Amino acid sequence: MKGHKDNREFIAALEKTGDAVRIRQEVDWDMEAGAIVRRVCETKAPAPVMEKIKDYPGFRFMGAPLASYRRLAVSLGMDPRTRLPQIAEEYLKRTNSAPIAPVLVKKKDAPVKQNILLGDDADLCKLPAPLVHEGDGGRYIGTWHAVITKDPETESVNWGMYRQMMFDSKTMSGAVFPFSDLGKIFYEKYAPRGVAMPFATVIGPPPLAAVAACAPSPIPEPELTGMLMGEPIELVKCETCDLEVPAHAEIVIEGVILPDVRVEEGPFGEYTGYRTSPRENRITFYVKAITYRNDPIMTISNMGVPTDEGQLLRSFSLGLELDKLLRSQGIPITGVYMPPDSTHHVMIVGVKPRYSGIAQQIGQLAFGSKLGPWFHMVIVVDDTIDIYNWNEVFHALCTRCHPANDIHIHKNSVGTALNPYASAHERRYSMGSKVVFDCLWPPDWDPVNEVPTLVSFRTVYPKEIQEKVLANWSAYGFPAET
Ligand SMILES: Cc1cc2nc3c(=O)[nH]c(=O)nc-3n(C[C@H](O)[C@H](O)[C@H](O)COP(=O)(O)O)c2cc1C
Numbered sequence: 001m002k003g004h005k006d007n008r009e010f011i012a013a014l015e016k017t018g019d020a021v022r023i024r025q026e027v028d029w030d031m032e033a034g035a036i037v038r039r040v041c042e043t044k045a046p047a048p049v050m051e052k053i054k055d056y057p058g059f060r061f062m063g064a065p066l067a068s069y070r071r072l073a074v075s076l077g078m079d080p081r082t083r084l085p086q087i088a089e090e091y092l093k094r095t096n097s098a099p100i101a102p103v104l105v106k107k108k109d110a111p112v113k114q115n116i117l118l119g120d121d122a123d124l125c126k127l128p129a130p131l132v133h134e135g136d137g138g139r140y141i142g143t144w145h146a147v148i149t150k151d152p153e154t155e156s157v158n159w160g161m162y163r164q165m166m167f168d169s170k171t172m173s174g175a176v177f178p179f180s181d182l183g184k185i186f187y188e189k190y191a192p193r194g195v196a197m198p199f200a201t202v203i204g205p206p207p208l209a210a211v212a213a214c215a216p217s218p219i220p221e222p223e224l225t226g227m228l229m230g231e232p233i234e235l236v237k238c239e240t241c242d243l244e245v246p247a248h249a250e251i252v253i254e255g256v257i258l259p260d261v262r263v264e265e266g267p268f269g270e271y272t273g274y275r276t277s278p279r280e281n282r283i284t285f286y287v288k289a290i291t292y293r294n295d296p297i298m299t300i301s302n303m304g305v306p307t308d309e310g311q312l313l314r315s316f317s318l319g320l321e322l323d324k325l326l327r328s329q330g331i332p333i334t335g336v337y338m339p340p341d342s343t344h345h346v347m348i349v350g351v352k353p354r355y356s357g358i359a360q361q362i363g364q365l366a367f368g369s370k371l372g373p374w375f376h377m378v379i380v381v382d383d384t385i386d387i388y389n390w391n392e393v394f395h396a397l398c399t400r401c402h403p404a405n406d407i408h409i410h411k412n413s414v415g416t417a418l419n420p421y422a423s424a425h426e427r428r429y430s431m432g433s434k435v436v437f438d439c440l441w442p443p444d445w446d447p448v449n450e451v452p453t454l455v456s457f458r459t460v461y462p463k464e465i466q467e468k469v470l471a472n473w474s475a476y477g478f479p480a481e482t
């Protein structure tokens with residue numbers, strides 16, 4: 001299975017499966033496009049491709065590119081009907097395989113070099129940055145993109161999604177968290193030395209490059225993209241700096257992050273489903289060049305109440321990275337699932353309990369890892385519960401978690417500045433609190449005499465009766481189950 005080399009191939013594949021729609025009438029960048037994408041997310045509709053943008057002839061939009069598991073499956077070259085556990089299995093298989101390094105192509109072979117704007121011509125007003133939501137502090141250029149940077153000492157490359165607002169025609173600003181890869185390199189290795197940090201923002205990256213850019217994986221994102229695609233991603237050199245960008249991207253903005261300037265950014269409708277963080281002075285990106293394909297397609301994510309692609313993909317990859325981490329530590333887990341509706345705040349972990357304290361051990365590893373800032377609830381259930389079935393998990397939470405003994409609160413943890421539950425002071429300093437819900441039966445209870453018997457079709461009827469009832473289900477007159 002090969003990944004799509006660009007968004008255009010991906011859109012064609014989505015159209016075939018009924019997972020994209022083309023909007024041919026003119027759409028306004030000033031909130032109309034945003035409102036369409038928002039409604040798509042809330043109604044789980046196909047991804048909209050908007051062919052005609054007011055004031056910007058030649059430009060197009062694609063919204064909500066990966067806001068459903070069907071679209072994620074298509075991006076991985078799988079049948080859109082593939083069930084989530086099978087998509088997860090495939091993702092684990094690919095991301096556990098050998099790294100696939102990118103290849104460099106010549107500029108003449110890179111569609112993203114079809115149009116090159118340098119110097120004063122590199123003007124952000126030439127791009128149809130949407131006003132995504134009413135109340136946003138400005139038009140956002142980077143909502144579904146990758147910001148490419150390099151560590152000046154190790155030369156290791158990072159691709160990450162960090163939102164970017166157009167501040168003026170030459171400047172963008174953004175909220176880069178200090179614990180993110182970009183934040184760590186900028187705040188440790190550029191800002192204190194007063195050195196400008198080259199960056200390249202890739203808008204409309206190939207779909208699996210976007211998946212890699214928002215995944216919390218320790219594997220460098222160019223290699224991770226290759227592993228997900230099953231072949232190397234093609235890169236091309238930037239015009240103004242020593243960075244490389246996907247050759248089949250739609251739009252690239254090159255420039256430098258200024259070490260000593262901060263300009264206002266926000267507020268913005270966020271992935272938690274709220275507008276939480278205030279307008280503040282934030283990291284400042286100065287633009288030196290813009291390159292783009294003919295008829296470029298700008299990608300838009302509209303964050304808000306579920307389900308947007310950030311919630312879906314970050315839940316997906318955060319869950320699977322935690323799965324790998326817990327297994328690497330020998331914890332007898334059966335799986336990890338993070339529901340996107342939790343806005344990636346709730347981790348459900350299935351475990352074969354073998355000793356006491358296992359739920360706390362899982363919580364401590366989860367919250368103490370690089371993944372920890374992003375979520376604050378861990379629910380631990382045993383292997384009789386289907387972690388993908390919220391009804392079962394909720395039932396376990398409501399019946400097995402002792403309110404006084406099984407809820408473990410971890411104070412003074414690292415959080416994000418966007419947590420709606422946190423006070424303004426806590427948000428400013430990324431202060432978080434965490435909680436583990438231990439839904440395992442106490443290890444000292446006798447499984448036969450003390451653990452209550454679950455009263456369900458599967459657990460309290462003899463196998464023959466179950467089989468007879470299932471075999472006769474439609475004969476009894478019930479409609480077929482889906
Ligand atoms: C649409 C979207 C917007 C995001 N915006 C930001 C942001 O503004 N700042 C930030 O630090 N992380 C943001 N994130 C989260 C990062 O993309 C995420 O942590 C990613 O894994 C980058 O990881 P890294 O910093 O470990 O490379 C966003 C994620 C998505 C999906």
Ligand SMILES: [Mn+2]
Nearest residue numbers: 158159160181
């Ligand atoms: Mn990274």
